[in-house]
Amino acid sequence: METRANYTIIGLFTVAVVAAVFGFVYWFQGGVGGERGYYRIAFDGSVAGLRSGGAVIYNGIRVGEVTGLELNPQHAEQVLVTVALHKGVAIRPDTQIGLEYQGLTGIASLSLKGGTEAPVQPGGRSNPPTLKAPPGANADVAQNARDVLRRLDQFIAENQTAFHSAMQNINTFTDALAKSSGTIDSTLSNIERFSKVLADNSERLDHIAQGLEDLTGGKDGKGGEINVAARSLNALLDSVDKRTAEISTGITKLTTAGTKHLDTLSVSAQRTLSTIDRAVNNLDKNPSRLLWGGGPPSSR
Numbered sequence: 424m425e426t427r428a429n430y431t432i433i434g435l436f437t438v439a440v441v442a443a444v445f446g447f448v449y450w451f452q453g454g455v456g457g458e459r460g461y462y463r464i465a466f467d468g469s470v471a472g473l474r475s476g477g478a479v480i481y482n483g484i485r486v487g488e489v490t491g492l493e494l495n496p497q498h499a500e501q502v503l504v505t506v507a508l509h510k511g512v513a514i515r516p517d518t519q520i521g522l523e524y525q526g527l528t529g530i531a532s533l534s535l536k537g538g539t540e541a542p543v544q545p546g547g548r549s550n551p552p553t554l555k556a557p558p559g560a561n562a563d564v565a566q567n568a569r570d571v572l573r574r575l576d577q578f579i580a581e582n583q584t585a586f587h588s589a590m591q592n593i594n595t596f597t598d599a600l601a602k603s604s605g606t607i608d609s610t611l612s613n614i615e616r617f618s619k620v621l622a623d624n625s626e627r628l629d630h631i632a633q634g635l636e637d638l639t640g641g642k643d644g645k646g647g648e649i650n651v652a653a654r655s656l657n658a659l660l661d662s663v664d665k666r667t668a669e670i671s672t673g674i675t676k677l678t679t680a681g682t683k684h685l686d687t688l689s690v691s692a693q694r695t696l697s698t699i700d701r702a703v704n705n706l707d708k709n710p711s712r713l714l715w716g717g718g719p720p721s722s723r
Contacts, residue, residue, distance in 0.1 A: 465502070470504060487506055517539060
């Protein structure tokens with residue numbers, strides 16, 4: 424009796440465990456945990472890494488799984504992915520859809536994020552609504568890296584001659600530097616000595632700078648010997664301009680008066696010359712008048 428009782432207990436325990444497993448699977452698939460809604464998502468291009476049973480993540484939380492993958496019979500390059508989600512998850516037309524890859528394993532999960540428009544009502548397994556994944560939603564980071572490396576390798580291969588020439592130029596430049604190391608050392612030594620001289624004469628340079636500052640006007644820019652001399656020179660030029668104007672006025676007046684006197688003198692000279700001319704004529708006609716006097720010769 425005890426042996427039969429033990430077998431009965433073991434059998435009942437086994438049946439309970441199996442029932443619990445089936446119950447968990449049923450709950451996990453949505454039978455107990457809540458009713459599920461189905462959506463179909465169209466991807467342009469490859470969805471490598473995505474498998475049936477793969478996780479569907481909404482804002483970082485698993486909300487369902489992939490239930491089917493198939494090619495679109497009307498568009499050979501388009502893949503239709505069917506997903507089953509908890510009905511409490513609101514999928515909207517502007518929800519961001521993409522694939523997330525788990526490290527370098529290549530296993531992908533379907534990612535859903537955000538959305539603000541009115542929710543799309545889910546359908547059944549046989550008639551789910553179709554959503555369109557945006558371009559680039561199925562981008563594989565690892566594949567993109569491989570493509571970049573391939574293009575880089577192609578670029579290097581196409582420009583191998585240019586790279587070889589550049590390396591030769593670098594080697595030539597390095598050799599020239601090595602040959603000119605003595606000159607470079609001498610130049611650096613001269614720079615070091617010059618820096619030392621500057622450091623030793625820093626106080627004198629400060630005095631010179633201060634003297635220049637005082638000479639050119641100081642910090643306010645108003646004083647300084649140069650500014651004072653400039654102002655004095657401006658005053659002198661103004662005085663010269665005034666004196667020159669006065670002298671010009673005097674010269675003008677003198678010229679005017681002199682011109683009038685010259686005109687008077689010229690008239691007097693002409694009269695004198697006329698008198699002398701008449702006297703010479705009279706003398707020529709009657710020379711005795713110069714010795715004996717007498718009246719002017721009569722004209723006949």
